[in-house]
Amino acid sequence: MYKVAVAGTGYVGLVAGVCFAEVGHEVICVDIDENKVNKMRQGISPIYEACLEELMQKNYAEGRLTYTTDYASAYKNSDVIFIGVGTPEQPDGSANLSYIATVARQIAETIEKDCLVVVKSTVPVGTNDKVEQFIKDFLVNDVKVEVASNPEFLAQGSAVRDTLQAARIIIGTESKWAEEMLMKIYEPFNLPIVSVRRRSAEMIKYASNDFLALKISYMNDIANLCELVGADIQDVAKGMSFDERIGSKFLNAGIGYGGSCFPKDTKALEYLAKQNGYELKTVKAAIDVNTDQKTILYKKANKRLITFNGLKVAVLGLTFKPGTDDLRDAPSLENIPLLLAQGADIYAYDPVGTENFKRKYPEGEDGRGSIKYVENVAEALAGANVCFIFTEWGEVKAVKPEEYKKLMRTPLVYDGRNIYGIEDMKEAGVEYYSIGRQ
Ligand SMILES: NC(=O)c1ccc[n+]([C@@H]2O[C@H](COP(=O)([O-])OP(=O)(O)OC[C@H]3O[C@@H](n4cnc5c(N)ncnc54)[C@H](O)[C@@H]3O)[C@@H](O)[C@H]2O)c1
Numbered sequence: 001m002y003k004v005a006v007a008g009t010g011y012v013g014l015v016a017g018v019c020f021a022e023v024g025h026e027v028i029c030v031d032i033d034e035n036k037v038n039k040m041r042q043g044i045s046p047i048y049e050a051c052l053e054e055l056m057q058k059n060y061a062e063g064r065l066t067y068t069t070d071y072a073s074a075y076k077n078s079d080v081i082f083i084g085v086g087t088p089e090q091p092d093g094s095a096n097l098s099y100i101a102t103v104a105r106q107i108a109e110t111i112e113k114d115c116l117v118v119v120k121s122t123v124p125v126g127t128n129d130k131v132e133q134f135i136k137d138f139l140v141n142d143v144k145v146e147v148a149s150n151p152e153f154l155a156q157g158s159a160v161r162d163t164l165q166a167a168r169i170i171i172g173t174e175s176k177w178a179e180e181m182l183m184k185i186y187e188p189f190n191l192p193i194v195s196v197r198r199r200s201a202e203m204i205k206y207a208s209n210d211f212l213a214l215k216i217s218y219m220n221d222i223a224n225l226c227e228l229v230g231a232d233i234q235d236v237a238k239g240m241s242f243d244e245r246i247g248s249k250f251l252n253a254g255i256g257y258g259g260s261c262f263p264k265d266t267k268a269l270e271y272l273a274k275q276n277g278y279e280l281k282t283v284k285a286a287i288d289v290n291t292d293q294k295t296i297l298y299k300k301a302n303k304r305l306i307t308f309n310g311l312k313v314a315v316l317g318l319t320f321k322p323g324t325d326d327l328r329d330a331p332s333l334e335n336i337p338l339l340l341a342q343g344a345d346i347y348a349y350d351p352v353g354t355e356n357f358k359r360k361y362p363e364g365e366d367g368r369g370s371i372k373y374v375e376n377v378a379e380a381l382a383g384a385n386v387c388f389i390f391t392e393w394g395e396v397k398a399v400k401p402e403e404y405k406k407l408m409r410t411p412l413v414y415d416g417r418n419i420y421g422i423e424d425m426k427e428a429g430v431e432y433y434s435i436g437r438q
């Protein structure tokens, strides 16, 4: 078993740290955010993820998992340091590598024994080479250091399961020493390992994410055409899914992909291509379709209503997908300002995302409209003139068509997740609009 340090305790770093401890490694998680570290020491997860808190508490109690802001003490004696800090999008679409650079420098200045540095964050092809050079440039002690790539494929909401039961582990190395060490670290997981060179590993991450984003944008594109020609995208997706070459996953048309990865990783790969004099036409198309898709329901509602001014608008779901409190690139963030600017009185419900959303849009008057956060779906729907569904939470899917009819002043529903059957809503007396269906 190894002494493992993890830099960054977000979705990737914390889950990786906890899972490494769970399989027996001695793990220290480092973050610059003192609040987060204090919370974690009390057994409280700073992010909402199924099973994470239980595993944090168990491994902390059993002494295999600790947390610190003191990176020097964490890095100096580690066999391996995983980097899981953010690589957010910059205004030009490129990935911001400043957090990676800071950690690299902190590592260079503190390690006191031979050490493998593993980049888990999603980084443009060639970044691992630069990180290795950067660490060597700033190295204080005479030790051996090498960098390896180990991109992460977990999805938010199922992060622990996706790590412990990952479809594959990708490792990208430039030496036998690094490859063997990473193989040993992952041995207890008993999962398929694909070992390649560093640049290929970096590319596998972007190619996978962008492929999935493309799949979604393709279905959204087809959905929009379905609507125009009288086909039903749900039926079309079902028919397609029986072909194993297509597969049944990620065929759901909707209000566009969001989250912390697909939007930024499509733009970052497009940027990388451009930098190398190449136009990545397929990925550009995925981005363009997604941009339009985000406000497609708002535009539909705008055609149907004279104005949103003074209307009670129920919003069901704020997070970018169910099972997470993350709002990054959530469709709600695109649509709520448009509704507020028109003077809508929004009653928003989300089972876990409300606190995060409140920080961006505090309760009360905003622009011409107002926003209020409610405790359940019924409160949001009561007396509403129109309802938007942005996230397919279980609590939202559980609402029966008749309840919209019963609770709303005018049962007018715009569903960005195709939760309901068209006929079921019609029978219940609900005027219902969704994606790719008439
Ligand atoms: N979120 C996901 O589902 C997911 C999945 C796969 C890959 N990724 C990639 O993994 C990376 C991290 O994503 P995330 O969503 O976990 O990020 P995040 O923003 O949730 O967490 C990053 C953490 O790093 C900390 N940090 C910043 N500088 C630090 C430093 N110098 N030392 C220690 N900690 C520091 C921050 O305080 C924060 O807690 C990104 O590159 C992302 O693209 C994310």
Ligand SMILES: O=c1ccn([C@@H]2O[C@H](COP(=O)(O)OP(=O)(O)O[C@H]3O[C@H](CO)[C@@H](O)[C@H](O)[C@H]3O)[C@@H](O)[C@H]2O)c(=O)[nH]1
Pocket: 122, 152, 153, 154, 155, 156, 157, 209, 212, 216, 249, 250, 251, 252, 253, 254, 255, 256, 257, 258, 259, 260, 261, 262, 320, 321
């Ligand atoms: O058929 C589908 C499937 C997903 N989505 C949307 O796509 C986005 C992303 O969903 P999902 O992939 O489930 O969540 P993420 O947590 O963003 O995970 C993705 O991004 C991570 C970060 O890189 C990767 O590690 C994961 O493998 C990859 O699935 C969400 O807005 C979903 O609503 C659809 O619109 N239709």
